[in-house]
Amino acid sequence: MRASEIRALFAVANRPEVVSLAGGMPYLEGLPLDVIAAAMQKLVATRGTTVLQYGSGQGDESLREKIVDVVRLEGIDCHPDDVVVTTGSQQALDLVTRIFIDPGDVIVAEAPSYVGALGVFRSYQADIVHVPLDEHGLVPEALEETLTRLAAEGRRVKLLYTVPNFHNPAGVTLSAERRPRILEIAQRFGVLVIEDNPYGLLGFDGDPLPAMRSLDDQGVLYLGSFSKTFAPGYRVGWVVAPHAVREKLVLASESAILCPSNASQLAIATYLETCDWQGQIKQFRELYRERRDAMIGALSEYLPSASWNVPDGGFYTWVKLPDGLDARSMLPRAVTARVAYVPGTAFYADGTGADHVRLSYCFPTPERIREGVRRFAGVVSAERDLVDLFGTSGAQDPDLTDVENPGPNLA
């Protein structure tokens, strides 16, 4: 199964009769669409010639000022000049990789890691080296060991890529205690940290942890996004970067797209100004917590032979399959049974991960989540029976390649 076949499979998975536990699409029904619609009308009517015109490469200043307020919620103290607006954080990943990576350079990333980042890193011919995480996030000892080994091998490690909060796909959060330790190790080895944080404000319990960037304003590039806390349709993300990197980012972004969309940026700035965006995030947290509960409840009920973590926020559960099952070869059968997921292999650069699946609970309703898990459990059970009987599920397998680029639905 090649990348294009996987894409075809996911295209099928988007049909309404299929419960997709694959995508990372936020649930938007709860947004005050009438209020937003009225604000958009007023924005174009009163500031149309700015909204519709070219803007600056770094991004609109009024939006950058508001982004400063947003990141302050995670303890970041920065200036609007430190912010570069991007076309979603995917563009930030692309620009950072473009600036820093020469073919063969090493990027260290968690095992598992976000599929969209791995795709970008590969496209610039980076060599991705995984470091394990556990229930408290990236393991400092393992990071130190890996960087020591790579240094001994004379490898050039440029970046550490990490999703510290409500990890995609693993669902775990880097503990407050580990954050300064990770930063100290990175600094000691001269490695720049990419802190990719789309989910940080979507925790189910308590206040957000201080961002790594709040502890280190030179060694960290902080990537933020409005895609999960408001809406992905405007494609607005941002980077908080030290001065020298920020200038490079602006030049690279101008080369890539001239400037981010004024229409999108001013729409977001207007939303932040006219709507209770923090109250909205609180509502989203309640909504996603309820769905997380539905997911975990259904897993306990229907799939006790698997194991999983219970995420404290974000969109994803990371499920270890019963022994002997292969998440990739099982996928076509799952889609036939009208449920979709992402095989764990998508989140590793080294071909491992076939014993895991990522199940997302962000988009379907709790009832659909339960139904999806029920169907998924049926597929696992049938697969399990085949393995018990024949030692293998008999599915066509060895030709499976990674889900190298599964498309925007898996964001």
Added chain:
Amino acid sequence: MRASEIRALFAVANRPEVVSLAGGMPYLEGLPLDVIAAAMQKLVATRGTTVLQYGSGQGDESLREKIVDVVRLEGIDCHPDDVVVTTGSQQALDLVTRIFIDPGDVIVAEAPSYVGALGVFRSYQADIVHVPLDEHGLVPEALEETLTRLAAEGRRVKLLYTVPNFHNPAGVTLSAERRPRILEIAQRFGVLVIEDNPYGLLGFDGDPLPAMRSLDDQGVLYLGSFSKTFAPGYRVGWVVAPHAVREKLVLASESAILCPSNASQLAIATYLETCDWQGQIKQFRELYRERRDAMIGALSEYLPSASWNVPDGGFYTWVKLPDGLDARSMLPRAVTARVAYVPGTAFYADGTGADHVRLSYCFPTPERIREGVRRFAGVVSAERDLVDLFGTSGAQDPDLTDVENPGPNLA
């Protein structure tokens, strides 16, 4: 003067007291902003959960259907499947270069050529080789000679980059007679043609010429944009590409930005559906023709010692300075005299072009254009006196570098 200084200079040039003949910003006052505002309100109120959600990597299908109608005006017969929506045509340039160019590969481009394209080509370490154009556009004999020479040298020429209509910066249009000849030569040498056509519908006289893509659906990648015919603030452009290239473009775009903005795409689709967009383009043509006339009239009156072409459409006049003047070293004095332009060197990869300037007439009113040209002529005249007296203008010069990346204002 380094790139950053040039950027600082252009930042000053954006002040209201400066007449900027530098930028490529379209004039948006004429748009029916109230109608667009109402349409945006309705769009978000009725289709909000689609507008605000992730979309497909290739772009929204309803917009791609409308793009098929737009390009039909230039004789292109294609299917919505052939269209890839991009974040402005700048992103199309970036993706095409990313896909096709390895460091050291040759891209052939007109002399002069669009500054934003040269910047992208350089960023991927392409080797840019210029081919002259004349008043009928790119010269076929010169192209053939150049490709023959490069082939003899064993150089790998991948792309021919051309702006056939109302060239940026040269203002000329590739004649209908030359189009098939250029295509035949490119095909014979196995070179893919990038037809960059943001201005094609902005001709002042008669119907648009048939696009090169209308004559060859395999050897041409056609780049289109709504930035000049509607509004750049949404950042929506597109590529019409043969099947195999289109698939690569979609994958590369997903890696770069996941997907183009649904909000922007559906805003454009709504505009095309609800407004008389062809009537609007007709209005723009009248507006820009009047400004072209103001520019040419003012040049004749104030600067008879220079020479220029009279463009039949688009945004730009390409002016040859009187002998002995250097457009780069003159720029700071011009900005002091409250007029800005782009030195010709920005449009060449080889350091030449200091004897030309690009003057744009798209954004300022006719009165401001006249005043800008008057100021410009004053600067030229003072500079001319210095050269006559001392053999040089005495301006600090030799450290000047190209305007490598002048930012979005020079689109």
